[in-house]
Amino acid sequence: MGSYFHVLALLLLSLPCIFSQVTEFISIDCGGDSNYTDKKTGLAWISDTGIMSHGETIDVQNTNDEWEPYKKRRDFPTDDKKYCYNLETKERRRYLVRATFLYGSTENADTYPSFLLYLDATKWATVTVFDGSRTYVEEMIIRAPSSSINVCICCATTGSPFISTLELRPLNLSMYATDYEDHFYMKSAARVNFGAPTKDPIRYPDDPFDRVWESDLVKRPNFLVGIAPGTERINTTKNIEVTNREYPPVKVMQTAVVGTEGNLTYRLTLEDFPGNARAFAYFAEIENIRSNETRKFKMEHPYVPDYSNAVVNIEENANGTNKLYEPSYMNVTLDFVLSFSFVKTPDSTKGPLLSAIEISKYVQIGSKADAQDVIALNAVLAMLPAGVEKQDEGDPCTPTQWEWVTCSSTTPPRITAIHLSKRNLTGPIPPEIQNLDAVTELWLEGNSLIGPIPDISNLVNLRIVHLENNRLNGSLPSYLSSLPSLQELYIQNNDFSGKISPALLSRKMVFNYDGNPKLTKGIRLGTSLKVGISVAALGALIVVILVILLLLRNFKRKTPRQKINYKADANTKPPKKGHNLTRGAHLMEDGIACCIKLSELDAATMKFSKNIGRGSFGVVYYGRMKDGKEIAVKIIGDSTSQGTKQFLTEVSLLSRIHHRNLVPLVGYCEEANHRILVYEYMHNGTLRDHIHDPIKQRQVDWLTRLRIAEDAAKGLEYLHTGCSPSIIHRDVKTSNILLDINMRAKVADFGLSRQAEEDLTHVSSVAKGTLGYLDPEYYANQQLTEKSDVYSFGIVLLELISGRKPITEDYGADWNIVHWARSLIRKGDVGSMMDPLLADNVKLESVWRVAEVAIQCVEQHGISRPKMQEIILAIQDAVMLEKGSENNQNMSSGSGRTPSSRKTLLTSFLEIESPDLSNARLTPSAR
Numbered sequence: 001m002g003s004y005f006h007v008l009a010l011l012l013l014s015l016p017c018i019f020s021q022v023t024e025f026i027s028i029d030c031g032g033d034s035n036y037t038d039k040k041t042g043l044a045w046i047s048d049t050g051i052m053s054h055g056e057t058i059d060v061q062n063t064n065d066e067w068e069p070y071k072k073r074r075d076f077p078t079d080d081k082k083y084c085y086n087l088e089t090k091e092r093r094r095y096l097v098r099a100t101f102l103y104g105s106t107e108n109a110d111t112y113p114s115f116l117l118y119l120d121a122t123k124w125a126t127v128t129v130f131d132g133s134r135t136y137v138e139e140m141i142i143r144a145p146s147s148s149i150n151v152c153i154c155c156a157t158t159g160s161p162f163i164s165t166l167e168l169r170p171l172n173l174s175m176y177a178t179d180y181e182d183h184f185y186m187k188s189a190a191r192v193n194f195g196a197p198t199k200d201p202i203r204y205p206d207d208p209f210d211r212v213w214e215s216d217l218v219k220r221p222n223f224l225v226g227i228a229p230g231t232e233r234i235n236t237t238k239n240i241e242v243t244n245r246e247y248p249p250v251k252v253m254q255t256a257v258v259g260t261e262g263n264l265t266y267r268l269t270l271e272d273f274p275g276n277a278r279a280f281a282y283f284a285e286i287e288n289i290r291s292n293e294t295r296k297f298k299m300e301h302p303y304v305p306d307y308s309n310a311v312v313n314i315e316e317n318a319n320g321t322n323k324l325y326e327p328s329y330m331n332v333t334l335d336f337v338l339s340f341s342f343v344k345t346p347d348s349t350k351g352p353l354l355s356a357i358e359i360s361k362y363v364q365i366g367s368k369a370d371a372q373d374v375i376a377l378n379a380v381l382a383m384l385p386a387g388v389e390k391q392d393e394g395d396p397c398t399p400t401q402w403e404w405v406t407c408s409s410t411t412p413p414r415i416t417a418i419h420l421s422k423r424n425l426t427g428p429i430p431p432e433i434q435n436l437d438a439v440t441e442l443w444l445e446g447n448s449l450i451g452p453i454p455d456i457s458n459l460v461n462l463r464i465v466h467l468e469n470n471r472l473n474g475s476l477p478s479y480l481s482s483l484p485s486l487q488e489l490y491i492q493n494n495d496f497s498g499k500i501s502p503a504l505l506s507r508k509m510v511f512n513y514d515g516n517p518k519l520t521k522g523i524r525l526g527t528s529l530k531v532g533i534s535v536a537a538l539g540a541l542i543v544v545i546l547v548i549l550l551l552l553r554n555f556k557r558k559t560p561r562q563k564i565n566y567k568a569d570a571n572t573k574p575p576k577k578g579h580n581l582t583r584g585a586h587l588m589e590d591g592i593a594c595c596i597k598l599s600e601l602d603a604a605t606m607k608f609s610k611n612i613g614r615g616s617f618g619v620v621y622y623g624r625m626k627d628g629k630e631i632a633v634k635i636i637g638d639s640t641s642q643g644t645k646q647f648l649t650e651v652s653l654l655s656r657i658h659h660r661n662l663v664p665l666v667g668y669c670e671e672a673n674h675r676i677l678v679y680e681y682m683h684n685g686t687l688r689d690h691i692h693d694p695i696k697q698r699q700v701d702w703l704t705r706l707r708i709a710e711d712a713a714k715g716l717e718y719l720h721t722g723c724s725p726s727i728i729h730r731d732v733k734t735s736n737i738l739l740d741i742n743m744r745a746k747v748a749d750f751g752l753s754r755q756a757e758e759d760l761t762h763v764s765s766v767a768k769g770t771l772g773y774l775d776p777e778y779y780a781n782q783q784l785t786e787k788s789d790v791y792s793f794g795i796v797l798l799e800l801i802s803g804r805k806p807i808t809e810d811y812g813a814d815w816n817i818v819h820w821a822r823s824l825i826r827k828g829d830v831g832s833m834m835d836p837l838l839a840d841n842v843k844l845e846s847v848w849r850v851a852e853v854a855i856q857c858v859e860q861h862g863i864s865r866p867k868m869q870e871i872i873l874a875i876q877d878a879v880m881l882e883k884g885s886e887n888n889q890n891m892s893s894g895s896g897r898t899p900s901s902r903k904t905l906l907t908s909f910l911e912i913e914s915p916d917l918s919n920a921r922l923t924p925s926a927r
C-alpha cells in the first residue's frame, strides 16, 4: 500500500499538466499472463495474450533484473514467417517505439537467439543475444506513417526469436522533429545520463515521455571508456528549467560530470554504425560560479575539425544557471567507435561540464508494398472463411512475403502472383482485384467463388489465370481476348453462360472452358481462309464494314470531317476500338460508347431501383452489367429540344475522349423516348461530399486533396489542349469531380460542354454554369474561353483548402469565397484560411503554394489567369513540398505504370479505317 501511494505521489509531483501522455502509453508485457500496474514506474502493463496468438510463454530464469515485465518472454516458432504486433498510432504524430529482449537462461549459451526486428517494412535491428542476463533495448523514434504500425520479428539465424516487452510512447508536438523525417526514422544508439547517482536508468515517471536514460556508471565492454583524469561527478537539488525542444528529465539535468583538469573524454561503440546521426548534447550550469570565474569549452572530435569551432559557455548560451542548453547536430556522420572530448579554452577558469548526450542513427524508411495492391489483398483476405488461421500480418512483402503472395523486388514491391488454390474461399471475387496491375498469375481454382468475373481489364500483365472448379457465373468479359500477356486461361467447371467470343477462341493460348453447360461457342469466322491473313484480321474487316454500315445507317453527318488529335500523353489512352461482334448487331467494346438495349439496362439496374444522384440533366441510377462492370445510368430528363441536343453532344463528345481523369462513357440508349447515358460507376461519389459531408470529409487529408486537385486539373487540361478543337467544360465544380474506387478523381458531366469552335478564341452563348463557380467575366460579356473553366477550378481549389462552400452568408457582404480568401492571402494569413480539419498535419508552404495559384485562377480578367498546365505544375510543387522531393519521384514513376497496350491486328485495322465521328452533329435517324 505504502509504495502504491509513493508511486501516486511521484506521478502527481512529476507531471505538470501539459504532460498527459501517460494515458496514451501502450505497454505490452509479451508473454505475460495478466494485466498489472508495475510498482517501479506506476505504468499499466497489458499481457499480449489477447493480441498475439502465436508463439509460447516462457519463464525467464537466472536474471539480475527482477522487474515484473521481464519475468516472462514470448518465444516464436523458428520458421520463415514473420510475427507482428500491430500498434495503433495517430498519423504524423511522433512516437518512441521500444522493444526489449531479456533472454535469461544461461544454460545453453550456444543457442542464444539471433533474429531480425522490423518496424513495418523498415529494418530496425538485428537482435543478437550474447549475454542472457542483459536486457537488450531497441528504440526507434518515428513520425507515424499511418494509423497503425507493425512491429515484426522474423528470420532467426540461431535459436528462436523472442520478445520481452513492447512499448509505444507518444512525444510532444515538435520533439525530435528533423528535416529528414519523411524518409528516415531515428534509431537510438546512445542516451546517457552523466553523473548519475546509481546504475539504474532514469525513465518514467522521472521522464514524462519514458525515454530510458542509461547511467554512466554502467560497466560494459567499450561503453564510456577512456575517461580523462580529474573527471568528477556533481549534482544539485535545484530545479532545472528544461522546457526546450527535447524536454530532458529534470533528474538527468541535475547531475553532470566536470573535467576539473580541463578535459572530459569518452569513448563508446555505436551499434550499426558507421552512419548518419542526429546528436544532442544537454548542458545546464549547476555549479555556483563566482563572478571572477568562467566556464568555456569546445568539443573536439579527432576526425571532424569543424566541430571544434563553437565555444560553449553554458550560462551564456542558456541565459542563466539551472537552465537547459541543448545544442545538436542535425546530421553528422559517425563511426562505429565514437570518441569525443570537451576541452576548456585557455581563458576559462573552470573545466568543461556535461549532463547528458543522445545519439540517434538515421534509418531509411523501408518501402511498403504498393498501397493499391494492399487494398486489393485485404479484400481478397476477406474471402478466406472464418476460423482459418490467417498468418498474414504486417506488410505483404517485407520482411517476409505473405505465404500466398509473390512480390516483385521493385520499390515499392508489387504483387506479382496470388496463390489461393483450394483454400475454401467463398463469395464473389472482389472488384478491388483490378488494383493488382502488376500481377502475372492468379491461382483461385478449387474454391467456392460465386458471381461474375469482375473487371480485370487493366491487369495487362496477367499471364496465367486459374478460375476452374468454382461456381462463377455470368458471361465471359469481352476484354479477355485482348489482355496482351495472357497465355493460360482455365475456367472449366463453373457456371458461365453466353457466347465465347471468337477472338478468345482464335487466340493462341491455353484456354480450357469445359464443364460450363450454358457456355456456347460464338460463330467462328473464315476458318478455311488462311492464305496469308489471320482469322482475326478477316474478322476485323467484317467488323469494320459492319461498323461503318451501322454508323451510316444510324447517324447522318452534317459537317465535313474534322480530325481529332489525341495528344501523346502518358496519361492518355488512345481510343480503344471495337473488334468483336456479339449480341446481334451492335458494337460491344469498353472503349467506344455503344448502344445498349433498354431491356439490358433495365436488368442491370434492377428496374432503375437504386438512385445514386442527380446530374445536370437527370437522375442517375446504379447498375451492374452482366459481365460484372458497374455502371452509372443517367436518364436525361424531359425530351425538350435542349435535352436532345445535350444528349447527342454528350454521346458524340464522350465517345471520342479517353483520359484517365475523365469519367468514361460506356454506352448510351435511345429507345421509346428514353435517352440514357451509361457511365462507368465511380465508387466514391462526388468531391463535394468528401469536402462538406461531416463524415466523409475525414477521409480526405491534405495530400489526398492535392492528388484529387492534380487529377481533376489534368482532366481539364486534356479537354483544353488535348482535344482539337478544344473543349470547354463550362460547369466545373466539386460535384462534377467524381472519385473512383482508388480515390482518383475524374471530371464528370459534360452536360454543358461545348467544343470551342475552331477559328474562334471564344464561343458566345447563353451564360451557363453554377452560381458560385461562374466566371464573372463570362457572365458579364457572354464570351466563353478556357479561362472560365480556370476560374471555376480556382473556386474548387479554394474549397479544397478551406473546406468551405463557395457561397454562404459567412463571408460577409457579398457571400463569396473569393473576396474572403483574397483578403486573407493578402495578409499572408493562409493559416486562417485552412480547413480546421487539416490544420495540424500540413506543411504551410504547400498550402500556400496552392492558395497562391487559386487566387490567380480567380483573377477578374481571364487574361491574368494561369493555364491549366501551370496550375498542374503548382499542385505538383505543393505535393513535393508536402511529401519531400524523393517521394514525388516515386509517385511519378508509379503513375507511369505499364501503359496498357492492347493493340492487336484488329485494332490496328480500325485505327486506319475508323469512321471519323469528330464533330458529327448526331441526329437520330427516322425510326
Ligand SMILES: *[C@@H]1O[C@H](CO)[C@@H](O)[C@H](O)[C@H]1NC(C)=O
Binding pocket: 033, 034, 035, 046, 047, 050
Ligand atoms: C488486459 O487488458 C486488455 C486491454 O485493456 C484487455 O483486452 C485484456 O482482456 C486484459 N487481459 C487480462 C488477462 O485481463
Ligand SMILES: *[C@@H]1O[C@H](CO)[C@@H](O)[C@H](O)[C@H]1NC(C)=O
Binding pocket: 196, 197, 234, 235, 236
Ligand atoms: C551529490 O554530491 C554530493 C557531493 O557533492 C554527494 O555526497 C552526494 O552523494 C551526491 N548525490 C547524488 C544523488 O549523487
Ligand SMILES: *[C@@H]1O[C@H](CO)[C@@H](O)[C@H](O)[C@H]1NC(C)=O
Binding pocket: 228, 229, 261, 262, 263, 300, 343
Ligand atoms: C587535455 O586535452 C588536451 C587536448 O586534447 C591534451 O593536449 C591534454 O594532454 C589533455 N589533458 C589531459 C589531462 O588529459
Ligand SMILES: *[C@@H]1O[C@H](CO)[C@@H](O)[C@H](O)[C@H]1NC(C)=O
Binding pocket: 180, 184, 276, 331, 332, 362
Ligand atoms: C546527411 O548527410 C549526408 C552527407 O552529407 C547525406 O548523404 C544524407 O542524406 C544526410 N541525411 C541523412 C538523413 O542521412
Ligand SMILES: *[C@@H]1O[C@H](CO)[C@@H](O)[C@H](O)[C@H]1NC(C)=O
Binding pocket: 290, 292, 293, 349
Ligand atoms: C576568485 O575570487 C576568489 C575570492 O573571491 C578567490 O579565492 C579565487 O582564487 C579567485 N579565482 C580566480 C580564478 O581568480
Ligand SMILES: *[C@@H]1O[C@H](CO)[C@@H](O)[C@H](O)[C@H]1NC(C)=O
Binding pocket: 319
Ligand atoms: C535573458 O534573460 C533576461 C532576464 O531573465 C531577459 O531579460 C533577456 O531577454 C534574456 N535574453 C535572451 C537572449 O533570452
